Amino acid sequence: MSDDLKTKVQELIDSMINPAVAGHGGFVELVDVQDNRVYLQMGGGCQGCGAADITLKSGIERLIKEELPEVAEVLDTTDHASGSNPYYQAGKA
Amino acid sequence: MDRLLLLLPTTTYRTEDFIDAARTLGVDLVCASEEPSTFEAHAPDHLLTLDFTDPDGAATKVAELSARRPLRAVVGVDDLTTVAAAAIAERLGLRTNAVAAVTAARDKFQMRQCLAAAGVPIPRFRRIALKDDPFLAARGVKFPCVVKPLALSASRGVIRANNVDHFIAAFRRIAALLGRDDVEVRGDAAQFLLAEEYIPGLEVALEGLLVGGTLHTLALFDKPDPLEGPYFEETIYVTPSRLPAAVQQAIERVAASACTALGLVEGPVHAELRFNDAGPWVLEVAARSIGGLCSRTLRFGTGMSLEEIILRHALGWPIETLVRERQPAGVMMIPIPRAGRLQAVRGHDSAASVAGVEDVTLTAHVGQEVVPLPEGWQYLGFIFARADTPEAVEAALRDAHARLKFDIA
Numbered sequence: 001m002s003d004d005l006k007t008k009v010q011e012l013i014d015s016m017i018n019p020a021v022a023g024h025g026g027f028v029e030l031v032d033v034q035d036n037r038v039y040l041q042m043g044g045g046c047q048g049c050g051a052a053d054i055t056l057k058s059g060i061e062r063l064i065k066e067e068l069p070e071v072a073e074v075l076d077t078t079d080h081a082s083g084s085n086p087y088y089q090a091g092k093a
Numbered sequence: 094m095d096r097l098l099l100l101l102p103t104t105t106y107r108t109e110d111f112i113d114a115a116r117t118l119g120v121d122l123v124c125a126s127e128e129p130s131t132f133e134a135h136a137p138d139h140l141l142t143l144d145f146t147d148p149d150g151a152a153t154k155v156a157e158l159s160a161r162r163p164l165r166a167v168v169g170v171d172d173l174t175t176v177a178a179a180a181i182a183e184r185l186g187l188r189t190n191a192v193a194a195v196t197a198a199r200d201k202f203q204m205r206q207c208l209a210a211a212g213v214p215i216p217r218f219r220r221i222a223l224k225d226d227p228f229l230a231a232r233g234v235k236f237p238c239v240v241k242p243l244a245l246s247a248s249r250g251v252i253r254a255n256n257v258d259h260f261i262a263a264f265r266r267i268a269a270l271l272g273r274d275d276v277e278v279r280g281d282a283a284q285f286l287l288a289e290e291y292i293p294g295l296e297v298a299l300e301g302l303l304v305g306g307t308l309h310t311l312a313l314f315d316k317p318d319p320l321e322g323p324y325f326e327e328t329i330y331v332t333p334s335r336l337p338a339a340v341q342q343a344i345e346r347v348a349a350s351a352c353t354a355l356g357l358v359e360g361p362v363h364a365e366l367r368f369n370d371a372g373p374w375v376l377e378v379a380a381r382s383i384g385g386l387c388s389r390t391l392r393f394g395t396g397m398s399l400e401e402i403i404l405r406h407a408l409g410w411p412i413e414t415l416v417r418e419r420q421p422a423g424v425m426m427i428p429i430p431r432a433g434r435l436q437a438v439r440g441h442d443s444a445a446s447v448a449g450v451e452d453v454t455l456t457a458h459v460g461q462e463v464v465p466l467p468e469g470w471q472y473l474g475f476i477f478a479r480a481d482t483p484e485a486v487e488a489a490l491r492d493a494h495a496r497l498k499f500d501i502a
Contacts, residue, residue, distance in 0.1 A: 023131050062136050063136070088103035090104055
């Protein structure tokens, strides 16, 4: 079951998610799927990006859940502090 | 399910904490930024691009969305979004401050005019046009003074001047800062600066929530590092305050009177005040919550975050308590010691191992160009601590900071 879901998530990442985030120099990798929870890692412009949470929660997670309603949650395992080229950098107003 | 709109600038530190709070509450979240999301085409009802500098335009665009799928609340997460959030909420008839009140709070000159008219204690001030000759403008200024932009936050561009030469240098430096590509100011904020009397004394920050015009103090932070200039770098915040209870009450009363004078009645407030023999003085009142990642020092009731309180209030949901946990807590905003490119950070594990330190979060990345105050707009990171006393919190923060080494070249 988990392997099947993993394959479907990977297909979504390849066909819809990575083409979208590539516009900001980013990419997403599937780390694992366990108990219907999807673990992802973000890289490139997404790693350390000030908008990474928006992309993950309102973009990626929404898309995955719409396409694969059995997914309970999408979790970010990225070490954002190590991002060397974030697309947006947080700072003071 | 209630729908909530968060206004999240791409440069804010606050995104993660507000999104986490929205998830905890289980609302249907709509996120708006000033730049398009890579997923906007996939989720047009949940991802918006709004021009935060055009509050009317933003309100019109959101009203169209809300007509199809009504919103229950709108929250701007930091300074850049307060006016747009108020304009949108006002248009939709949602809980908010009046746009005029938030606009006044966002403009340091308008704010001082309102406060002075209401008799709230503030430094004497003058607005000076950037097109004026600074030498001539300095004639009307009493020294020492503090020169600052009308609209930037977190001490950016704030410079003490002890004499005419200092004033002229500060004037030119702020004018150059306002012309930078990474500074977005318009209208009066792009054409004027503010010179105000320097007020000696202890500085505190009050975090509050306005409910129906009543200010509830959520936390009063001491700032134990002296802020005497020439720049006013925010570093350590510790709560609860070690000031006597009577002084704290006086500060809360003055902060509440400042909110009333501005017409602020709902939502978060972050106020900066000084205290000396003459009593409390209001330096700033912002219609937003504390900046950076500093809110992570605050927990309420059984662990509720500041962001959850703000969202619950905006949604009109019940709030279990506004009482902060008893344990003293603090944060250090790690300042940028000099300009350059960050090459390496050493000592993270050692800093994190200091007793009382809960977390050391580095927000600057290796390779990043870093700029110190007064031009700078970022921190290297944040250190968080909790301990049995405010003194122990402060000591832990200082110890952890001393163990961090930033190679900047």
